[in-house]
Amino acid sequence: NAGVTQTPKFRVLKTGQSMTLLCAQDMNHEYMYWYRQDPGMGLRLIHYSVGEGTTAKGEVPDGYNVSRLKKQNFLLGLESAAPSQTSVYFCASSPTTANEKLFFGSGTQLSVL
Amino acid sequence: SQQGEEDPQALSIQEGENATMNCSYKTSINNLQWYRQNSGRGLVHLILIRSNEREKHSGRLRVTLDTSKKSSSLLITASRAADTASYFCATDAGTALIFGKGTTLSVSS
Numbered sequence: 001n002a003g004v005t006q007t008p009k010f011r012v013l014k015t016g017q018s019m020t021l022l023c024a025q026d027m028n029h030e031y032m033y034w035y036r037q038d039p040g041m042g043l044r045l046i047h048y049s050v051g052e053g054t055t056a057k058g059e060v061p062d063g064y065n066v067s068r069l070k071k072q073n074f075l076l077g078l079e080s081a082a083p084s085q086t087s088v089y090f091c092a093s094s095p096t097t098a099n100e101k102l103f104f105g106s107g108t109q110l111s112v113l
Numbered sequence: 114s115q116q117g118e119e120d121p122q123a124l125s126i127q128e129g130e131n132a133t134m135n136c137s138y139k140t141s142i143n144n145l146q147w148y149r150q151n152s153g154r155g156l157v158h159l160i161l162i163r164s165n166e167r168e169k170h171s172g173r174l175r176v177t178l179d180t181s182k183k184s185s186s187l188l189i190t191a192s193r194a195a196d197t198a199s200y201f202c203a204t205d206a207g208t209a210l211i212f213g214k215g216t217t218l219s220v221s222s
Contacts, residue, residue, distance in 0.1 A: 004155075035212075042214040043156075043202065058209055073196055099205040101142065105154030 002026050006091050007074040013081045013112045021076040021108050023091030031094040033058075033102065034066060037085040043090065049074055050098065068079035081112045117145075117202040117213035125219045132189040134216040136202030137182075143205045145178055145185050150199045150215070159200075160188075192220045 004025045013019055023032065032052050045058030047066040055066045063070040063076045063085060074093075078085060088109050092102040122217045137146070144163045145153065148156040162169045162178045170175045175188040189196055199215040 031146075033210075043212040045209045045211075048209065059211075075124060092156075099210040101146070101158045101161060102148075102156070102210065104157070106155045107153075 002023055002089055004093055004103050004105040005111045006089075006108050008108060009073050009106070010109045011111070013078075013110065015082060015112060015113075016076070017111075018079050019081065020078075021091075021104060021110075023074045023076070024072055025074075025091075025093040025103070027093065027095070027103065028071070029093035029095050029103070030071075032068065032099050033094075034064070035073065035086065035092065036060065036078045036085050037090060037107075046076065046089075063102045083112045086110060086112045117204050117211060119200070119202055119213045120215040122207060122214070123217045123219070126143070126192055127222070128192060128194055128220055128222045130192055130220075132192050132196070132216070132218055132220070133189050134200055136185045136187070136213055138185075138202075138204045139183065140204075140206050142180075143207060143220075145176075146203045146205070146210070147176060147185075147187050148201045148203060148212075150201065156201065189218075192218075194220050194222045196220050 009075045016078040033048040034046040040065040044060045067075045091105040117138045143177045145159045147159045150156045160171045171191045180186045197220045199216045203210045203212045
């Protein structure tokens with residue numbers, strides 16, 4: 001039972017490069033979320049999705065785009081990476097009720113030089 | 114904006130002792146949740162308490178909620194070394210789940 005899987009686990013980018021983080025869940029959950037975690041800041045919501053084909057902005061959406069073409073996948077894109085986007089990124093999903101009992105992936109450590 | 118704030122930021126105890134951490138929040142909520150994060154791992158859901166509940170138990174965990182004071186506490190009884198982790202409260206105010214900055218718990222044997 002894989003749960004929520006994030007790829008890659010680590011990545012180093014140069015300023016201005018682009019990349020996509022992939023999140024996949026095998027629990028048939030409706031809701032999916034992308035958070036970033038920075039030291040001393042806790043987790044902050046970037047974007048979220050309430051179902052296949054839908055996306056919405058969270059607390060810190062600038063510089064990121066997302067897509068949910070399939071129910072099981074939620075992609076986070078950085079079009080032009082900046083050093084301020086150095087962080088640990090977590091994907092999460094929840095079943096049928098928003099904001100209840102989130103299941104988290106193991107995270108992606110991203111460094112932008 | 115940070116909705117929940119945990120206190121203390123760090124807590125060190127001996128195995129067998131109880132650990133209490135607190136969370137304060139600012140606005141009305143639907144529910145409050147506690148999560149645990151082991152070093153280098155994702156968060157794991159521990160317990161959820163709804164706004165109309167005052168206390169909830171799960172194994173060695175006891176959570177209380179005081180909506181008049183906008184605060185919650187998490188009690189871990191008979192702590193073990195394996196309880197060493199960061200603990201986060203998260204509040205659902207109707208839009209998104211907002212996490213606090215966490216309490217780092219160290220349990221030494």
